[in-house]
Amino acid sequence: MIELQHLTKRYGGTLAVDDLSFKVEPGHVTGFLGPNGAGKSTTMRLILGLDAPTSGQALVNGRRYTSIAKPMHEVGALLDAGAVHGGRSAYNHLLSLARTNDIGPTRVAEVLDQVGLAGVARKRVGGFSLGMKQRLGIASALLGDPAVLMFDEPVNGLDPDGVRWIRDLMRSLAAEGRTILLSSHLMSEMALTAERIIIVGRGKLIAEATVTELTAHYPSLEDAYMALTAGSVQYGASR
Ligand SMILES: Nc1ncnc2c1ncn2[C@@H]1O[C@H](COP(=O)(O)OP(=O)(O)OP(=O)(O)O)[C@@H](O)[C@H]1O
The missing domain is CATH 3.40.50.300 (P-loop containing nucleotide triphosphate hydrolases)
Structure with missing residues (x-):
């Protein structure tokens, strides 16, 4: 809530x-x-x-975001799909987010599949269309399986x-x-x-x-x- x-x-x-x-x-x-x-x-x-x-x-x-210990597990968000490092692959982008939040690579593969980007997971994000970036942003939001x-x-x-x-x-x-x-x-x-x-x-x-x-x-x-x-x-x- x-x-x-x-x-x-x-x-x-x-x-x-x-x-x-x-x-x-x-x-x-x-x-x-x-x-x-x-x-x-x-x-x-x-x-x-x-x-x-x-x-x-x-x-x-019930808590302010800044006081949540593992925020990615409680709340996920897509605010600006363009705010990603274009030189990284979709997989590496998500993996680096996952690592800093104690989330394993299996979950990265799962969310890539869920948003329909599994086939382009190793491609550079810089070459993605806006729609693909939106899907990647949604994958980031889902990574921690937040409520x-x-x-x-x-x-x-x-x-x-x-x-x-x-x-x-x-x-x-x-x-x-x-x-x-x-x-x-x-x-x-x-x-x-x-x-x-x-x-x-x-x-x-x-x-x-x-x-x-x-x-x-x-x-x-x-x-x-x-x-x-x-x-x-x-x-x-x-x-
Ligand atoms: N960092 C900022 N510095 C100064 N003004 C800001 C800043 N962020 C937002 N604003 C101003 O606050 C108001 C609300 O902007 P906001 O982006 O939250 O609206 P929005 O409802 O999301 O609009 P849109 O539908 O166009 O995305 C606007 O007048 C905007 O110019």
């Missing part, structure tokens, strides 16, 4: 995350939606301890086959009882993948509801999103 308690992050004059409180429960996919600059990536970075909150806190299974997983726009760059694969993977990981927080701008895809939705705008919580609840009041998830975020779309403005 992920729990945010009055989480706030200010960068100079920009309030990227503004007093955000919500829980992400296990057992279903929770979609994390919001216009560009709404604070989704910053929230995920704060949950992962990659940045420190200005105030409030983010807890993973909590976060994915920031994992569908980016994937072909239709890959999009469906992500949908099935997210749903099966949730069905195993894991906590899944998934951000995406593709509303039709989100409607097929997620059961619960959290919408943020300008760093604040706008809505927290099930897809069923949202689509009972609006013709589609996209319509619900458009109506709820009208007024929250802004590009680079200080606030």
